[in-house]
Amino acid sequence: MGIVPRWAVVPALAVLASWCAVAASAAEHNAAHAALNTITSTELGHYVDVLASDAYEGREAGSRGGRAAGDYIVQVLEDNDLQPAGEDGGYYQPFGEGYRNILGLIPGRDPELTREYIVIGGHYDHVGYGTAQNSFGPTGVIHNGADDNASGTAGVLEVMQAFKSLPEPPRRSILFAFWDGEEKGLLGSKHWLAYPTVPFEGIVFAFNADMIGRLRDNRVEVFGSRSADGLRKLVSQHNTDFGLQLDFMWHVHADGDHHPFFERDIPFLMLHTGTHDDYHRPSDDAERVDRDGMRSISQLMFRIAYALAEADARPEYRAAARYESIASRAQFERGMADAPPRLGVSWGADASAGGLTITRVTPGSAAERAGLRIGDRLLRFAGRAITNGDEFRLLVLAAPSNVEVVIQRRGEGEPLLVPLKLPGSPVRLGFSWDQDRAASSMVMLTRVVPGSAAEQAGLAALDRVYQVNGREFASGTEFGQLVTQAAGPVQLLVERQGVLQTVTIEPFDLFAASAEPAGGTPHTVARPIDDVPRMANSGGL
Numbered sequence: 001m002g003i004v005p006r007w008a009v010v011p012a013l014a015v016l017a018s019w020c021a022v023a024a025s026a027a028e029h030n031a032a033h034a035a036l037n038t039i040t041s042t043e044l045g046h047y048v049d050v051l052a053s054d055a056y057e058g059r060e061a062g063s064r065g066g067r068a069a070g071d072y073i074v075q076v077l078e079d080n081d082l083q084p085a086g087e088d089g090g091y092y093q094p095f096g097e098g099y100r101n102i103l104g105l106i107p108g109r110d111p112e113l114t115r116e117y118i119v120i121g122g123h124y125d126h127v128g129y130g131t132a133q134n135s136f137g138p139t140g141v142i143h144n145g146a147d148d149n150a151s152g153t154a155g156v157l158e159v160m161q162a163f164k165s166l167p168e169p170p171r172r173s174i175l176f177a178f179w180d181g182e183e184k185g186l187l188g189s190k191h192w193l194a195y196p197t198v199p200f201e202g203i204v205f206a207f208n209a210d211m212i213g214r215l216r217d218n219r220v221e222v223f224g225s226r227s228a229d230g231l232r233k234l235v236s237q238h239n240t241d242f243g244l245q246l247d248f249m250w251h252v253h254a255d256g257d258h259h260p261f262f263e264r265d266i267p268f269l270m271l272h273t274g275t276h277d278d279y280h281r282p283s284d285d286a287e288r289v290d291r292d293g294m295r296s297i298s299q300l301m302f303r304i305a306y307a308l309a310e311a312d313a314r315p316e317y318r319a320a321a322r323y324e325s326i327a328s329r330a331q332f333e334r335g336m337a338d339a340p341p342r343l344g345v346s347w348g349a350d351a352s353a354g355g356l357t358i359t360r361v362t363p364g365s366a367a368e369r370a371g372l373r374i375g376d377r378l379l380r381f382a383g384r385a386i387t388n389g390d391e392f393r394l395l396v397l398a399a400p401s402n403v404e405v406v407i408q409r410r411g412e413g414e415p416l417l418v419p420l421k422l423p424g425s426p427v428r429l430g431f432s433w434d435q436d437r438a439a440s441s442m443v444m445l446t447r448v449v450p451g452s453a454a455e456q457a458g459l460a461a462l463d464r465v466y467q468v469n470g471r472e473f474a475s476g477t478e479f480g481q482l483v484t485q486a487a488g489p490v491q492l493l494v495e496r497q498g499v500l501q502t503v504t505i506e507p508f509d510l511f512a513a514s515a516e517p518a519g520g521t522p523h524t525v526a527r528p529i530d531d532v533p534r535m536a537n538s539g540g541l
Helices: 026-036 039-052 054-059 064-079 144-166 187-194 231-237 257-262 291-310 319-323 324-331 389-398 476-485
Strands: 092-095 101-105 117-123 175-181 203-209 220-222 243-248 269-271 345-349 356-361 375-379 404-408 416-421 431-436 439-448 466-467 489-495 500-505
Touching: 026 144, 026 291, 039 064, 039 144, 039 291, 054 064, 064 101, 064 144, 064 175, 092 187, 101 144, 101 187, 117 144, 117 187, 144 175, 144 203, 144 291, 175 187, 187 257, 203 291, 231 243, 231 291, 231 439, 231 466, 231 489, 231 500, 269 291, 345 389, 375 389, 404 500, 431 476, 466 476
Parallel strands: 117 175, 117 203, 203 269, 220 243
Antiparallel strands: 092 101, 101 175, 220 269, 345 356, 356 375, 375 404, 404 416, 431 439, 439 466, 466 489, 489 500
């Protein structure tokens, strides 16, 4: 990589667990699965061992070692019968001071979509013996660049072999690119885009595999997910078998071979395991690479690329991504502040006496205004016996504004009936949301009300939601309609850091038949309103 950057899984719904649902038949599914399994830790490790050996002297662009590394890659492409896509009928595209991009093609099978190209690339050069300008030292010794970027090069080679193992090619064409001169300023990818070896107007997507060899804490940085609508959702859907913790970055810097594509309005993805203490040092050696981690990332890349190559529609570039940044992400993900408590008490359980004993009354709260005191024992609320704190929280959240509580007060022989006027609106599920402009068919939870049914189901702020009761939606408005119209349990397909899980919320209905209103007469009240999007009021405890 050329520039230092600044900076309990539950199975998903069946329709998404099948990552190649785009395939038209079980045979295609099986073929794609078999191709996926050709990507192995052993072969990835072999490529890294070779490319990061001292024999290639750090693979500096234009050097003896760099040219030898290029010749090795070409030999692999020839062995796999990849169609040359360089200049003059060969694999190479020479440029600059002895630099060479390497390009191979798998033509698509669809008569029309074969004119569209998905580029899967990574740079194969490194910094040679290192200089004061490109090394953190010591210089003058071989910098083998096992992670940067023998790992990405190995990933591209393995993905290429997986595509070649398919009984028939995908609908779109796949161009495999091994860029030279990245460490000198992204020279190879810039040159190719200035002089493309396939029609430029046919390029629909670009992958950049750069430094995928140091998986730590199962975390992968994903760049470019905002360069086209729905990419985050696509990546997460195909992460189901791996459970990688994906950090979807908003910013796009000119620090890798993805950036020249992005500048030319081409959507992209870059998978990256982050920098480390061996970055641009002689210690970036093959034995430090996580081969199993490389396999997971390379297989994920194949899945995504296969889905894009088979899809009916090409991803459309999202120009707004040019103006998004780390600050934009922080602003959107800031969430909503918790609403003031509806009741305003803290309590402790009294197993011997039953109910909950008030230990604190918040000044200015509904509880203080109603005259509740520390030491009062809460027995019934809105006609229901109070048995535990979790259910009491749900009772308070679901209650209408005017409600009654039964308490036992010290010194009083009989329980007291105390009327309450609660602020805010009743809460049925307990979350608020906002729609992300980079994903129309997804919403992000901006707040989960403490004690609510949503919190008890395990939801948290920043969770992304993709489905409601098995149904996808096209907008935040449609999501709201699906949620509010759901009469019983609400099942959500939720993504958290790229991992999909199904979450079932049991809405709390205060006025269900199990309620015990005073006098045996059911309450006659309006149905509690459902949760509402950001900027609107939704109650809290």
